[in-house]
Amino acid sequence: MALAQRKEKYNYDKLQKRLRRNVGKAIADFNMIDEGDRVMVCLSGGADSYTMLDILQSLQRSAPVEFELIAVNLDQKQPGFPEHVLPNYLDELGIEYHILEEDTYSVVKRVIPENKTYCGLCSRLRRGIIYRFAKEQGYTKVALGHHRDDIIETLFLNMFFGGKLKSMPAKLLSDDGDNVVIRPLAYCAETDIKAYAEEKVFPIIPCTLCGSQDNMQRQKIKQMLTEWNKQNPGRTESIFSSIQNIVPSHLLDTDAFDFTNFGKKEGEQSLSSKDWLVAAQE
Numbered sequence: 229m230a231l232a233q234r235k236e237k238y239n240y241d242k243l244q245k246r247l248r249r250n251v252g253k254a255i256a257d258f259n260m261i262d263e264g265d266r267v268m269v270c271l272s273g274g275a276d277s278y279t280m281l282d283i284l285q286s287l288q289r290s291a292p293v294e295f296e297l298i299a300v301n302l303d304q305k306q307p308g309f310p311e312h313v314l315p316n317y318l319d320e321l322g323i324e325y326h327i328l329e330e331d332t333y334s335v336v337k338r339v340i341p342e343n344k345t346y347c348g349l350c351s352r353l354r355r356g357i358i359y360r361f362a363k364e365q366g367y368t369k370v371a372l373g374h375h376r377d378d379i380i381e382t383l384f385l386n387m388f389f390g391g392k393l394k395s396m397p398a399k400l401l402s403d404d405g406d407n408v409v410i411r412p413l414a415y416c417a418e419t420d421i422k423a424y425a426e427e428k429v430f431p432i433i434p435c436t437l438c439g440s441q442d443n444m445q446r447q448k449i450k451q452m453l454t455e456w457n458k459q460n461p462g463r464t465e466s467i468f469s470s471i472q473n474i475v476p477s478h479l480l481d482t483d484a485f486d487f488t489n490f491g492k493k494e495g496e497q498s499l500s501s502k503d504w505l506v507a508a509q510e
Contacts, residue, residue: 240427244286247424250415251283258399260410261369263293267410268367270358271301271325273314273433275425276373280413282428284371285323298367299325302354304332313431326365330357347444355402363406370402374411377418380467381449389445393479395471417464 255261269284271277284297301314311327318325332353340349362370374396383395398414401407413421425432457464476485488501 243420243424243427247279247283247416247420248286251280251412252287254398254412254414254416255287255410258410258414260399260412261291261293261295263295265293265295265368266366267295267297267369267371268358268362268365269297269299269371270373271299271314271318272373273301273431274373275421275430275432276375276413278428278430278432279416279421279424280371280373281323282424282430284412285321297323298365299323300358300361301325301327302332302357303327303329304350304354305329306333310433313433317431326361328357328361332357347446359402359404359407363404368408370407370409372409372411373413375413375416375418375421376468377450377453377464379411379414379471380453380464381446383467383471384449384453385445388449393481 261267267284269277269281271281281297281299288295288297299318303309303311315325315327330353332350335353336350358370379396383393386392386394396411396414398411400409402409453464453467477490479485482488
């Protein structure tokens with residue numbers, strides 16, 4: 229093997245091991261997969277979901293528990309969507325899969341004005357269909373392909389446009405209370421996922437519905453974070469670390485920390501919040 233080929237293989241092996249390690253750590257940290265789980269892997273045709281499925285299959289062979297993987301794709305009937313790509317790929321893998329067909333594309337195009345972003349409605353419709361199917365089929369976990377950068381971007385989107393210190397959890401109970409959603413790529417960097425997808429030559433299917441919209445706030449946040457990281461390498465890692473090290477007493481959320489009784493002696497009374505508000509208005 230030529231030197232260049234050996235170096236390329238070495239870099240690929242390092243990349244795969246890093247992704248495996250990060251996915252394995254996320255699964256362990258958040259107890260994502262249990263014995264006997266039937267994991268519905270949501271496959272969109274993008275680099276993220278292909279990588280998630282590939283790494284989960286790799287881990288499945290050496291995991292300390294036995295679990296099933298079932299790939300599920302939602303065909304939203306976007307014009308020009310190559311319907312054959314995913315079935316061909318999944319047939320080659322020999323994995324159980326389902327292709328759901330729901331024309332959410334027409335709904336989104338009809339409801340959302342041309343100059344507005346489609347993501348909000350599109351994701352709600354998609355989520356409802358996926359959750360309903362998971363419940364019907366008895367899947368115990370729903371795996372989504374969001375990665376570390378998605379989580380950081382969502383943090384800033386919520387701060388800048390929602391007024392909340394909130395991001396994407398690695399594991400959560402869905403709003404309907406019937407599905408446990410997991411994000412195995414929570415610790416994985418987008419750059420690693422893209423590099424891995426290129427090495428594996430996954431048959432990527434671009435999203436033509438929202439991918440062409442330049443006015444999405446998420447794209448602006450992504451550009452901001454990219455510039456920050458260029459100016460100060462490692463900033464992305466630092467931001468991600470911060471949401472793993474929360475200090476409620478040093479924030480201002482009175483529901484997250486008991487400021488009222490903090491520092492008081494036993495039996496000591498204080499004015500209520502209402503009393504202070506009345507006094508401040510006099």
